[in-house]
Amino acid sequence: MRKLHVYDTISLDGYFTDATNDMSWAHRRDPEWNQYVAGNASGDGALLFGRVTYDQMAAFWPTPQAAQMMPEVAAGMNRMPKYVVSRTMQKASWQNTTLVKGDLATEIGKLKAQDGPDLTILGSGNLISQLTELRLIDSYQLVLSPTILGKGRTLFQTVGERRTMTLTKSKTFSNGNVVLWYEPA
Amino acid sequence: MRKLHVYDTISLDGYFTDATNDMSWAHRRDPEWNQYVAGNASGDGALLFGRVTYDQMAAFWPTPQAAQMMPEVAAGMNRMPKYVVSRTMQKASWQNTTLVKGDLATEIGKLKAQDGPDLTILGSGNLISQLTELRLIDSYQLVLSPTILGKGRTLFQTVGERRTMTLTKSKTFSNGNVVLWYEPA
Numbered sequence: 001m002r003k004l005h006v007y008d009t010i011s012l013d014g015y016f017t018d019a020t021n022d023m024s025w026a027h028r029r030d031p032e033w034n035q036y037v038a039g040n041a042s043g044d045g046a047l048l049f050g051r052v053t054y055d056q057m058a059a060f061w062p063t064p065q066a067a068q069m070m071p072e073v074a075a076g077m078n079r080m081p082k083y084v085v086s087r088t089m090q091k092a093s094w095q096n097t098t099l100v101k102g103d104l105a106t107e108i109g110k111l112k113a114q115d116g117p118d119l120t121i122l123g124s125g126n127l128i129s130q131l132t133e134l135r136l137i138d139s140y141q142l143v144l145s146p147t148i149l150g151k152g153r154t155l156f157q158t159v160g161e162r163r164t165m166t167l168t169k170s171k172t173f174s175n176g177n178v179v180l181w182y183e184p185a
Numbered sequence: 186m187r188k189l190h191v192y193d194t195i196s197l198d199g200y201f202t203d204a205t206n207d208m209s210w211a212h213r214r215d216p217e218w219n220q221y222v223a224g225n226a227s228g229d230g231a232l233l234f235g236r237v238t239y240d241q242m243a244a245f246w247p248t249p250q251a252a253q254m255m256p257e258v259a260a261g262m263n264r265m266p267k268y269v270v271s272r273t274m275q276k277a278s279w280q281n282t283t284l285v286k287g288d289l290a291t292e293i294g295k296l297k298a299q300d301g302p303d304l305t306i307l308g309s310g311n312l313i314s315q316l317t318e319l320r321l322i323d324s325y326q327l328v329l330s331p332t333i334l335g336k337g338r339t340l341f342q343t344v345g346e347r348r349t350m351t352l353t354k355s356k357t358f359s360n361g362n363v364v365l366w367y368e369p370a
Contacts, residue, residue: 010197010199011199012195012199012325012327012340012341012350012367013199013339013340013341013342013344014195014196014197014198014199014200014339015199018347025347132333140197142197144329144365146349146350146351146352146367146370147347147348147349147350148317148341148344148347148348148349148350149341149344149347150341150342150343150344150345150346150347151342154198154199155197155198156197156198156333156334156335157198157335157336158335159198159333159334159335160335161335162203162210162332162333162334162335163332163333164331164332164333164361165197165331165332165333165361166331166361167331167357167361167363170355170357170363172352172355176349176350176351176352176367178352178355178363178365180329180363182197182331182361185331
């Protein structure tokens with residue numbers, strides 16, 4: 001059984017995107033942070049996306065601009081096996097992508113039961129919210145950015161019942177980011 | 186010039202109250218946390234509230250139940266000088282309260298210029314959001330609770346422009362709370 005992880009940056013008002021679906025505010029450029037992010041992207045994991053985030057990432061990471069701005073991260077993003085959950089998508093254009101259709105709980109259950117590297121969800125608030133409700137996520141790595149957005153979308157907007165998580169680790173960076181690791185209680 | 190501070194507990198989805206204005210999920214009872222909260226309430230500060238939070242607190246802290254459940258905190262809350270911002274309130278019933286009316290920026294500016302202990306805002310999301318926009322808050326002490334609420338209100342819902350803050354300190358507790366100190370950048 002492989003694990004399903006979440007990695008997302010959230011603002012001080014709890015949003016992973018602003019009101020226009022922009023996630024660029026989450027990127028920092030200082031050397032300490034660059035090294036941390038590059039280390040995350042250098043592993044042999046697999047990635048899972050909702051459709052909106054997939055389309056945004058597929059439009060960026062394969063480009064020469066991405067390779068120039070963040071070479072290690074871009075190489076990792078393009079290389080890693082990717083899964084996208086969508087009812088409407090016909091074909092996934094980004095290399096190494098498998099399209100996931102059908103009942104969400106069943107399909108994600110099957111994916112976790114397959115042999116292979118652990119899965120990490122990036123972005124994808126709707127998907128994270130649904131999978132949190134289904135209790136299918138094994139850990140959440142949240143980067144708390146020292147940013148106020150005012151408006152945006154949370155990772156948990158369809159969660160109907162209060163949940164308490166267990167904090168397993170935390171790490172503070174000099175740019176003001178705090179990385180927090182949680183598991184469902 | 187006295188300083189204006191914020192102290193609030195927020196959920197992992199950024200909310201300081203749930204959809205029903207309930208803040209009770211933020212209270213933890215373990216000895217380590219009790220000691221931390223009692224230490225906060227033992228100082229000689231003054232408190233500033235919006236009307237909604239004031240009414241909730243005024244209905245709880247003067248009661249025998251509050252004195253029994255959290256004696257040090259209740260004594261501190263009742264003893265400290267309190268200010269409540271409201272356009273509609275005629276008279277503030279809780280002991281040691283001054284009613285603040287009129288233009289918000291002017292009145293809070295006057296309050297900060299008076300001699301006296303530093304001011305701390307508790308709860309009061311609408312007030313915090315407005316005072317953040319007016320750049321009148323000097324520091325934010327946010328307790329990040331390991332809780333998902335699903336729906337609720339943020340501290341910054343009227344902030345129209347992205348803000349970055351400076352993280353000055355952080356402290357992790359065994360109950361999973363992470364206390365974060367920020368100042369406007």
